[in-house]
Amino acid sequence: MDHSDGSSKHRTRPEAEEEEASRSQGLLLALSQAASLVQRARTDKEVCRAVGDALSGLGFETVILTLTDDREHLALRHLTFEPAIVRAAEKLLGWRTQDVRLPLAKGGFYERIVAEGPSTFRETVFELLGGAFPHRPRPPMRQVVALLGLKQAIYALLTVRGEAYGLLIAIGDSLTESDAPAIGALAGQASVALENVQLYRDAQQQAEALQEAAERYRSLAESLGEMVYRADPKTLVITYVNRAVERIYGCTVEEWFREPNLWESTLHPADRERVLATFTAAAEKAEDVVIEYRIIRKDGQVRWVEDRASWERDRHGQVRSLTGIMYDVTARRQAEEKLRLYATRLERSNRELQDFALIASHDLREPLRKVQVFGERLQARYGDVLDERGIDYLQRMNEAARRMQALIDSLLTLSRVQTKALPSVPVDLAAAAREAVSDLEVRIRETGARVLVGELPTIDADPVQMRELFQNLIGNALKFHRAEEPPVVQVHGQLLNDDGGDTDLERRCRVEVRDNGIGFDERYLDPIF
Known part of the structure; x- marks a missing residue:
């Protein structure tokens, strides 16, 4: 056209x-x-x-x-x-x-x-x-x-x-x-x-959205009383921190960024290796971190912090940064330490009280029994010689001894309950048996008994409980004997080896207390022991 x-x-x-x-x-x-x-x-x-x-x-x-x-x-x-x-x-x-x-x-x-x-x-x-x-x-x-x-x-x-x-x-x-x-x-x-x-x-809108999100994050972080931070996932160098760093670390945000390795330098020497190893291991697996450690503030104060950190990832799943929040837990740790000290002191006081109860009950029981026995003999043999006042004195003495015996028995029962978890120490069983025989001297004389302590090993045990064990077993033999025959009690023992084991932990001790008493029906073996 x-x-x-x-x-x-x-x-x-x-x-x-x-x-x-x-x-x-x-x-x-x-x-x-x-x-x-x-x-x-x-x-x-x-x-x-x-x-x-x-x-x-x-x-x-x-x-x-x-x-x-x-x-x-x-x-x-x-x-x-x-x-x-x-x-x-x-x-x-x-x-x-x-x-x-x-x-x-x-x-x-x-x-x-x-x-x-x-x-x-x-x-x-x-x-x-x-x-x-x-x-x-x-x-x-x-x-x-x-x-x-x-x-x-x-x-x-x-x-x-x-x-x-x-x-x-x-x-x-x-x-x-x-x-x-x-x-x-x-x-x-x-x-x-x-x-x-x-x-x-689109890019501008995304940038604005990211900027708004960053501003919201920053505003929220700055409003928190705890320290919020972001760090490089490889070097652990802090790239962002809020103003709470001034309260926890005693330095300004500006000071923090002037020294890239400031965080690592504040770690307490006793905790540094453990903390760095924890973060390094967590970084390899991108695992969250929860750890408590000590820091040294700018003014030299030592503070405890609880650090909770997690790994931020991009849309491809790659670790982009480490984000965390840090709490000052010094007051809590101090309270826990005080509580631990109180618990230690209480445990020591209880142990001393238990020791006193054991010593008092065992050291006083047999001497008191001797007071009772000789008081009764005095009244039986010389009752017709004593006047009314003398007999009254003897009766009061015997009554007081019985009340004291009841108190000692109660104290001994308490000590048995409280000392079940006491740590074991080396105990010479032969010495423990001889002490029990000495405590039972009055009863042995009364019955005309003979107590023969043979060879016994040394084992790890509670010395008071071992002494009480021998006293109860020998005492029962003296109590339940034949009327026409004086009691004869034999005590001996040896170490055993279970299943051929050679270590001390696998070894047990067998102690035998034999007597010529009346015995008991085997049906009552389990209830008695």
Whole structure:
């Protein structure tokens, strides 16, 4: 189709084709130079303005339409006509340009443009304007077209992220079908620029969201009374710390960051190796850390802290940083230490009380029995010699001795309960048996008994309980004897080896106490022992 003026009648066809090719090359060069301006745009409006300026510089008008969010209309985004002409057209149309919405009917004008390719030449835009008014009555379209000077037009598709975005329409009297590739190339540049704008907007929104999250995190961290920190996962160098560091460590945040290894230098020498080993092992497995250790403050004070740390990961699962919170637990540790000291003192006092009860009960029991026995003998043998006052004294003495015996028995019972868990010490069983015989001296004389202590080993045991054991066993033999025969008690023992074991821990001791008494029915063996 020939759009040249009357002078073309004097040019040959090759000359006309050469002129057309030269003009197209000039158009491509001008649009390629304008493309750099388009790519520098940072908003949708800037992209549209840059495209419009590029086409205006070539003598063309520009209309840019973009799909609405519901993708059912085309909205007017940019227009380069003179404002006075636009206002006159708005009056004829009864529309404001910012309100223009072109419906997308199935099989309509827009779908045909999309189907024809990236850029399409049209001799008129009348069909486009008509599509804006699918229902009658329509405004005077021919007057609008004449007012705007709308003639030839090239429609080029705008796409963003592979999807249709809208139309770039270049309008001008001198446009030809050969200009379509150049306008299509400009539309391609505009599409890339619009996609970059969206990427830039997304990145900006993400950056703002991250900044807001960081600010919220920082605000929360600063409001906490405990120390919140973030550290490099490999070097453990602190990269963030809140103001609570001043209370716990006694140094400012600024001082902390001036010395990258300040945290490690504050570790108590007795705890440093353990703490570093714990964090190193946790880093290898990306495991959370909960540990208590001592630090040395700037002023030299030693404080206890509880450190709870976890590993932050990126979206690929890689460890990004170490985040933790630190509590000053000095007061709690001091309270625990005081409690431990109190418990130690109480245990020592109880042990001393138990020792006293054992000593008192065993050392006083037999002497008191001797007082009772000789008091009874004194009353039996010399009762007729003593006057009434003397007999009263003896009775009071015997009664007091019986009450004292009851108290000692109660004290001995208490000591048996309290000393079950006392630690074992080496005990000479022969010596313990002889002490028991000495305690039972009065009863042995009364019964005419003989107690023979043989060979006995030394074992680890409670000496008081061993003495009490011999006293009870020998005492029972003296108590339950035959009336016509004096008691004879034999005590001896030896170490045994269980299952052929050779170690001291596997060795046991067997002690035998034999007597010639009346014995007992074996049915009562378990209840007795």
